[in-house]
Amino acid sequence: LAGSIGEMSRYTLSKFYRNIDPKLTRIFIVEAAERILGTFAPELSSKATRELEKLGVQVWTSSMVSDVDADGVQIGRERIEAATVLWAAGIKASDLGRMMGVETDRSDRIVVENDLSLPGHPEVFAGGDQACFMLENGATLPGIAPVAMQEGNAIGKTILNDIKGKPRKPFKYRDKGQMATIGRNKAIVEIGNLKINGAFAWFTWLLVHIYYLSTFRHRVFVLMQWAWSYFTFGYGARLIVNRDWRIYREKKQGCDDDSSS
Ligand SMILES: Cc1cc2nc3c(=O)[nH]c(=O)nc-3n(C[C@H](O)[C@H](O)[C@H](O)COP(=O)(O)OP(=O)(O)OC[C@H]3O[C@@H](n4cnc5c(N)ncnc54)[C@H](O)[C@@H]3O)c2cc1C
Incomplete structure (x- = not known):
């Protein structure tokens, strides 16, 4: 996610604004653990950190978020002023x-x-x-x-x-390895003792994800969509078609009718 935002601000959006420079976007990953992608081997985790840093992402590890408000994030005594905060600390099952x-x-x-x-x-x-x-x-x-x-x-x-009428067998999970993409031509892959990173890992990630799609039609369709995004640098990301997420602050008393967020 942080890698995608880094790429979006530095490549996709960079040429389309006159008054702001999207390349100046500050992106932070705040991670409570000692390193990001903690399920991967430490060397892959540090390679991913280096790649993210090249995309302008600052990685803060051993940093526990203690508060989030409309203007930023508190990490103990440190504070990051931010209008946009994405919380990605785990999922919850349905009720x-x-x-x-x-x-x-x-x-x-x-x-x-x-x-x-x-x-x-x-x-x-x-x-x-x-x-x-x-x-x-x-x-x-x-x-x-x-x-x-x-x-x-x-x-x-x-x-x-x-x-x-056959007996039931206990379920056994087979760990086939793990992969994570960081950005364009950047990924990490760990399969048993095999640890790869960079463009080859990214290509492996792509092939595996295409392979596991359910039908041939889906595979071709997704491959075409990804190829389009790859060669056009995902310019579709410029369009914001759903604005439900936008937070409008309450108007302060005595202010005029400026309702911008
Ligand atoms: C942003 C994001 C990124 C992820 N990236 C990765 C990744 O890179 N690699 C990876 O391995 N995993 C990833 N995951 C996790 C992966 O997507 C899930 O583990 C996987 O999809 C779980 O499959 P599932 O069939 O259990 O649930 P789902 O794929 O979520 O399917 C559940 C379905 O049930 C439906 N449903 C929900 N409630 C009801 C109801 N009451 N009645 C009927 N239907 C209902 C939902 O609409 C949904 O279609 C990611 C998840 C997220 C959210």
């Missing part, structure tokens, strides 16, 4: 689990059995972002696409086995 009165974790994910069924309800399953699958070491599987895809497949197979 469905809590509505059903079943056991959920702190992200409202339903705690499931080892065959992904609900405790006491072998006929009901939860998978993907909605499920909290506990590993033997006490950790839980993260809310990412490979987990959702493998859990969906496993649930399908379990239902087929039930119909055929």
Whole structure:
């Protein structure tokens, strides 16, 4: 996200304003942990940090956000003045689990059995972002696409086995590695002991994501869209078609009718 904003301000928007210079946009990542992309090997994490810095992103690690208000972000005694703050610290499952009165974790994910069924309800399953699958070491599987895809497949197979009268098998997650894009021609990929970064990693990321799309038509369509964005530097990003996010401050008493944000 920070990489995309960096690229957007430095390449996509840079030529289109006379009175402001989008290249002067200040972008910060504020991360509570010691390094960003903490699930990756430390060397990939530092390569990603260097790449982000080249895009003008300042990476603040070991920095816990203590407050966010309309004018900025407080990090302990430090403050960053900001009109735009994007909060990306985790996701929450839908309210469905809590509505059903079943056991959920702190992200409202339903705690499931080892065959992904609900405790006491072998006929009901939860998978993907909605499920909290506990590993033997006490950790839980993260809310990412490979987990959702493998859990969906496993649930399908379990239902087929039930119909055929075969016994259920416990779900086993196969970690196929992890990837993250940082920007144009910039990514990091970790598959077992293999650690790559730069353009080759970015190309691998692209191929894997295209491969996992559901139909040939989707693959071709997405590939064409991405190629268009790549060669045009995503100029479509200049258009803001939905303005619901815009915050209008309340008018101060005694001020005239200036309602700009
Ligand atoms: C911004 C963002 C970036 C991400 N990037 C990555 C990434 O790079 N790599 C990665 O591995 N993962 C990524 N993820 C996580 C990944 O998208 C999810 O883990 C994955 O999509 C989960 O799949 P799912 O089928 O469980 O849920 P979803 O894909 O969210 O599908 C759930 C569906 O259920 C529908 N639904 C919700 N409530 C109801 C209801 N009450 N009744 C009926 N339907 C309902 C929703 O509309 C939705 O279509 C990202 C997620 C986000 C938000």
